[in-house]
């Protein structure tokens with residue numbers, strides 16, 4: 473039996489991870505849970521899975537959880553980012569990192585340093601600190617198995633050949649809810665419109681990233697680190713149906729694609745059971761429902777966030793860290809209706825210009841730059 477820590481257990485990926493654990497029956501035991509502030513959901517998860525260790529955002533959340541657990545058996549409950557890191561460091565076979573944002577850096581490192589399998593949904597940790605995390609994984613021999621649907625697809629497509637035989641890693645993008653919008657239309661979109669993803673039901677931050685296409689930019693950098701892929705060989709292709717999750721083209725011109733329904737339980741399950749494939753009862757792809765699968769080049773004029781992210785990835789050093797930090801603040805400000813949709817990439821670009829990021833010598837420098845970029849972007853967005 474495998475033991476697993478689920479970081480971000482109350483979120484979109486976290487709750488689906490627990491569905492997969494349930495469906496796998498006795499094969500996996502949840503021994504650690506981490507959530508932020510949704511104590512109603514967390515309390516039910518604690519009662520159901522009986523973890524030995526839990527962490528929550530702060531003391532207020534811990535008090536609320538304890539009240540909700542009165543009468544039930546209680547795990548040890550930690551708090552804050554220290555608690556999150558301690559949960560990733562707690563001995564388990566697998567760590568599912570499904571918290572949002574650069575907060576995921578420390579737990580990713582803790583997991584790979586102790587050679588746990590890192591089932592990685594949190595893409596921001598690789599964007600900001602990918603070299604450090606992948607280097608630590610190489611040093612310990614830890615497996616990093618992508619949960620992000622495109623990277624899970626690439627990972628599966630790569631069993632067909634050697635890494636040095638890959639000519640292109642092709643990341644598909646839905647294009648988001650505004651795929652066909654003009655620049656003028658994009659200036660007036662509302663939060664509720666941006667939160668309506670055409671295919672996937674996800675947390676708010678990644679849903680906005682999909683709408684700006686920043687998500688695909690983050691995924692280009694994620695692919696660069698996961699597969700040691702040069703940026704020249706990573707291509708983004710708009711595929712509105714989100715059925716082909718990504719593709720790998722080999723030197724001989726053969727293209728391997730992974731297709732499936734839009735259901736994150738599949739990549740989660742794959743990351744938990746790899747190298748085994750297990751039959752679980754999720755709906756299957758019904759080809760007869762799709763009379764066409766379409767593909768197009770992305771438009772970086774209308775979606776400048778994609779261009780900014782790719783440029784930051786190519787620049788390397790601290791640029792992706794600054795870009796990611798500014799984007800997290802910009803998305804939060806958009807969700808709070810403090811800035812317009814089209815100001816998200818503007819704030820990212822302005823922060824990159826202001827910070828003039830250089831090289832990253834240490835993880836401490838990355839974390840310091842993350843804080844600095846956030847402070848700057850916050851001041852601009854909120855005018856404080």
Ligand SMILES: NC(=O)C1=CN([C@@H]2O[C@H](COP(=O)(O)OP(=O)(O)OC[C@H]3O[C@@H](n4cnc5c(N)ncnc54)[C@H](OP(=O)(O)O)[C@@H]3O)[C@@H](O)[C@H]2O)C=CC1
Nearest residue numbers: 480481482483484485507508509510529571593594674675
């Ligand atoms: N959703 C998806 O389909 C996909 C997501 N991803 C990536 O996976 C990650 C998670 O995404 P998603 O599940 O959609 O996000 P959600 O916003 O749905 O979930 C985020 C989780 O993080 C928890 N959290 C918030 N604050 C803290 C804190 N201070 N300490 C500890 N935990 C905290 C939340 O807890 P609470 O709710 O209790 O406050 C919640 O459990 C992101 O990096 C995203 O880009 C990648 C591919 C697909």
Ligand SMILES: CC(=O)[C@@H](O)[C@H](O)COP(=O)(O)O
Nearest residue numbers: 620621645646647648682687
């Ligand atoms: C489910 C998943 O992996 C998301 O990253 C999804 O792919 C977002 O869709 P976009 O292609 O619109 O960014």
Ligand SMILES: [Mn+2]
Nearest residue numbers: 620621622691
């Ligand atoms: Mn994805």
